[in-house]
Amino acid sequence: MSQSYAIDCLLEPIFWIVDNFAGNLGQVFVFCVSVLTAAVVFIAYWIGLPFWWQRDPYTTIFLVLMGNWLLLNIIFHYYKGVTTSPGYPPHGTMISEAASICKKCISPKPPRTHHCSVCDRCILAMDHHCPWLNNCVGYYNARHFFLYMVYMVAGVSFVIIFGFEIGFQVLWLYDPSANIPHNDPDLIGHPVRINQTGALIPIKDIVEYDSVNFPREHNLPVPITSELQLISSDPWKRKAVIFMAVTCLSVFFALGTLVIWHGKNISRGETSIESHINAKLRKTPRNVYRNPYNFGRRKNWKLFLGLIQGRTFIRHILLPSGHKPSGTGLTWHTIHNVMEDWP
Ligand SMILES: [Zn+2]
Numbered sequence: 373m374s375q376s377y378a379i380d381c382l383l384e385p386i387f388w389i390v391d392n393f394a395g396n397l398g399q400v401f402v403f404c405v406s407v408l409t410a411a412v413v414f415i416a417y418w419i420g421l422p423f424w425w426q427r428d429p430y431t432t433i434f435l436v437l438m439g440n441w442l443l444l445n446i447i448f449h450y451y452k453g454v455t456t457s458p459g460y461p462p463h464g465t466m467i468s469e470a471a472s473i474c475k476k477c478i479s480p481k482p483p484r485t486h487h488c489s490v491c492d493r494c495i496l497a498m499d500h501h502c503p504w505l506n507n508c509v510g511y512y513n514a515r516h517f518f519l520y521m522v523y524m525v526a527g528v529s530f531v532i533i534f535g536f537e538i539g540f541q542v543l544w545l546y547d548p549s550a551n552i553p554h555n556d557p558d559l560i561g562h563p564v565r566i567n568q569t570g571a572l573i574p575i576k577d578i579v580e581y582d583s584v585n586f587p588r589e590h591n592l593p594v595p596i597t598s599e600l601q602l603i604s605s606d607p608w609k610r611k612a613v614i615f616m617a618v619t620c621l622s623v624f625f626a627l628g629t630l631v632i633w634h635g636k637n638i639s640r641g642e643t644s645i646e647s648h649i650n651a652k653l654r655k656t657p658r659n660v661y662r663n664p665y666n667f668g669r670r671k672n673w674k675l676f677l678g679l680i681q682g683r684t685f686i687r688h689i690l691l692p693s694g695h696k697p698s699g700t701g702l703t704w705h706t707i708h709n710v711m712e713d714w715p
């Protein structure tokens with residue numbers, strides 16, 4: 373009795389935290405995504421821009437344009453993914469399309485609709501509840517969710533490819549033990565040379581007189597400091613490069629896997645929830661299950677991306693576009709009732 377009371381008392385603060393902050397957890401995630409993205413962009417300008425500018429201004433202009441095009445799409449699709457309502461079935465009205473009744477909402481449930489326990493309501497064509505968006509992914513924002521991931525993977529790939537040399541220098545070639553501080557007594561009063569890693573090495577044994585005892589001229593070449601040496605010798609820039617490598621590689625592998633997985637679902641005309649359900653249905657013996665919303669890979673993608681009614685890949689995918697999916701999310705064409713003139 374007293375033991376369980378003690379445990380209850382000990383757990384009290386944890387319950388309090390969960391009760392008070394769990395609702396805000398999604399907002400914390402969105403904040404983290406925004407801050408991390410801003411940090412990566414800042415470091416790309418702070419370290420990457422001077423490095424490429426010293427190398428070739430024309431390439432740099434191209435990279436700035438390309439990077440900002442990717443960034444524009446990332447911000448647009450993230451913002452739309454967070455703020456676009458996934459779509460809810462109408463409340464309190466009869467819907468003829470209803471396939472079943474939601475036991476929790478006690479209201480009609482159209483086909484492909486599922487109840488989200490986090491949002492505590494039914495979601496049209498629900499894919500999953502995404503804490504990173506602090507929103508459900510459903511009928512109206514699934515395209516933004518997917519394109520956000522695609523552009524994010526492209527964005528971090530861009531940083532990894534064009535920052536590779538900097539990362540290689542800092543993470544691989546740089547040797548902290550070879551870096552002699554500027555006030556090192558060994559260096560004072562001596563000419564120095566710079567080794568490959570950018571460290572200063574004192575030159576102590578210079579022949580001061582030549583063979584006829586004339587003082588020798590010391591025409592030591594002045595080394596050109598490259599951006600790579602400047603980055604390596606700055607502890608803050610080194611930390612920033614390590615941060616970039618860890619962040620970008622993690623995002624690349626995590627989101628890259630998700631893009632492939634969702635891409636496969638889109639090819640089959642399934643939401644994430646349906647991919648689990650259909651995988652089970654396909655295993656049932658005797659009746660061979662066919663997904664009624666699978667119109668073939670090409671058409672599934674066109675429908676998912678909304679590339680119908682004359683929309684083009686360049687205008688509506690490569691550039692930000694807020695077009696909505698055609699239809700209501702309440703009724704669905706299936707392979708059994710598809711019409712001839714359907715896009
Ligand atoms: Zn419901």
Ligand SMILES: [Zn+2]
Pocket residue numbers: 488489490491492500501502507508509
């Ligand atoms: Zn939800």
